[in-house]
Amino acid sequence: MSERVYEPFPPPKTINASPVPAVTPEQEKMQKEVQAHFSRDGYAIPGTDHEKGPLMEEEKFWLSYECQLRYLRATKWKVSQAIQRLESTLKWRREYGLYNHITAAHVEPEGLTGKSVLFGYDVNGRPGYYMIPSRQNTEESPRQIEFSVWMMERCIDLMDANVETLDLLINFAEKAKNPSMSTSRTVLSIIQDHYPERLGKALVINVPFLVTMFFKLITPFIDSVTVEKLKFNVNVVKDGFFSPDMVMKAWWGGNQDFEYKHEKYWPKLVEICEERKARWVENWRKLGGTVGISEAKYKLEEVTSHSVAYDEKTTVPEADSHLPVAQAV
Known part of the structure; x- marks a missing residue:
């Protein structure tokens, strides 16, 4: 009989990451154009006060080599559109409060029941x-959407080197309370506009008739690439998406007897993510602390003081997570 688990897992030490899409010489040239735009002297985010226009450290960290490629892929390799979308996201991240307002303490009331x-x-x-959705514990409000954004950011904190996407696992059993069309469209808009190339799969189970109709209603607002990633009523273990030791037993067919206890789960999640992010930022600083440094490099377990700023011609070695899997309690 498996032990009950109450805490999240850090990434496993050994993963079979999906191959990162190869970049052609022409595409590499486009990335360098984007890089040059954000690296030039006197750069300021359009539409911001002159004194606040220059990039903050958090924004330079976010504008990684891979980030630039994600936006280029999302715009079908149109440099001007990629720059425009990157600047739109930079401005949105500031105005939405990702660096000061949307904190763990602010959104924690939304997480009390384990609805996400x-x-x-x-x-x-x-x-x-x-x-x-059946664990919904609050009325619709801006904080509900902010909670979704905070969770997206934590997903990114849990992505090891060469992992750029996440899997959504949605269970509509037990009289799920569906979000309104307005809230759904807002969340979809945020994900599509400001988190491009981040969805791996959306795996949905126990889909009742009304939810099926709901998805049909919102599908026109979802881009065609995302629609192809939607999989309904799948068996995530038998269909090969997850190994049994990495998925919940209840509803999903894994062997992890997970139970949500907020007082155990929440602080551990925050601890894991904060530790990883702090280590990455320190490594990023050692690599030069500038726009365009590779995520695959700063996510290495250790970066020495002899490391140099990112060079596109440098081969990125494979990275290996150093964090132990959380033990069952």
Whole structure:
């Protein structure tokens, strides 16, 4: 009989990450154009006060080599559109309060019942983001959407080197309380506009008729690439998306007897994510602390003081997570 688990797992030490899309010489040239735009002397985010326009350290960290490529892929390799979208997201991140307002303390009331849980990783190392609508505990409000954004950011904190996407696992059993069309469209808009190339799969189970109709209603607002990632009423273990030891037993067919206890789960999740992010930022500083440093490099377990700023011609070695899997309590 498996032990009950109350805490999230850090990424496993060994993963089979999906191959990162190869970049052609022409595409590399486009990335360098984007890089040059954000690296030039006197750069300021358009539409911001002159004194506040220059990039903050958090924004330079966010504008990684891979981030630039994600936006280029999302705009089908149109440099001007990629720059425009990156600047739109930079401005949104500031105005939405990602650096000061949307904190763990602010959104914690939304997480008390475990309606959204980060747990386990698929066979390619993508973090599993569970949504359990039946556990909804608050009325619709801006904070509900802010909670979704905060959880997206924590998914990114749990992505090891060469992992850029996440899996949504949505269970509509037990009289799920569905969000309104307005809230759904707002969340979809945020994800599509400001988190491009971040969804690996959306795995949905126990889909009743009304929810099926709901998805049909919102599908026109979802881009065609995202629609192809939607999988309904799947068996995530038998269909090869997750190994049994990385998925919940209840409803999903894994062997992890997970139970949500907020006082155990929440502080551990925050601790894991904060530790990883702090280590990455320190490594990023050692690599030069500037725009365009590779995520695959700063996510290495250790970066020495002899490391140099990111060079596109440098081969990025494979990275290996150093964090132990959380033990069952």
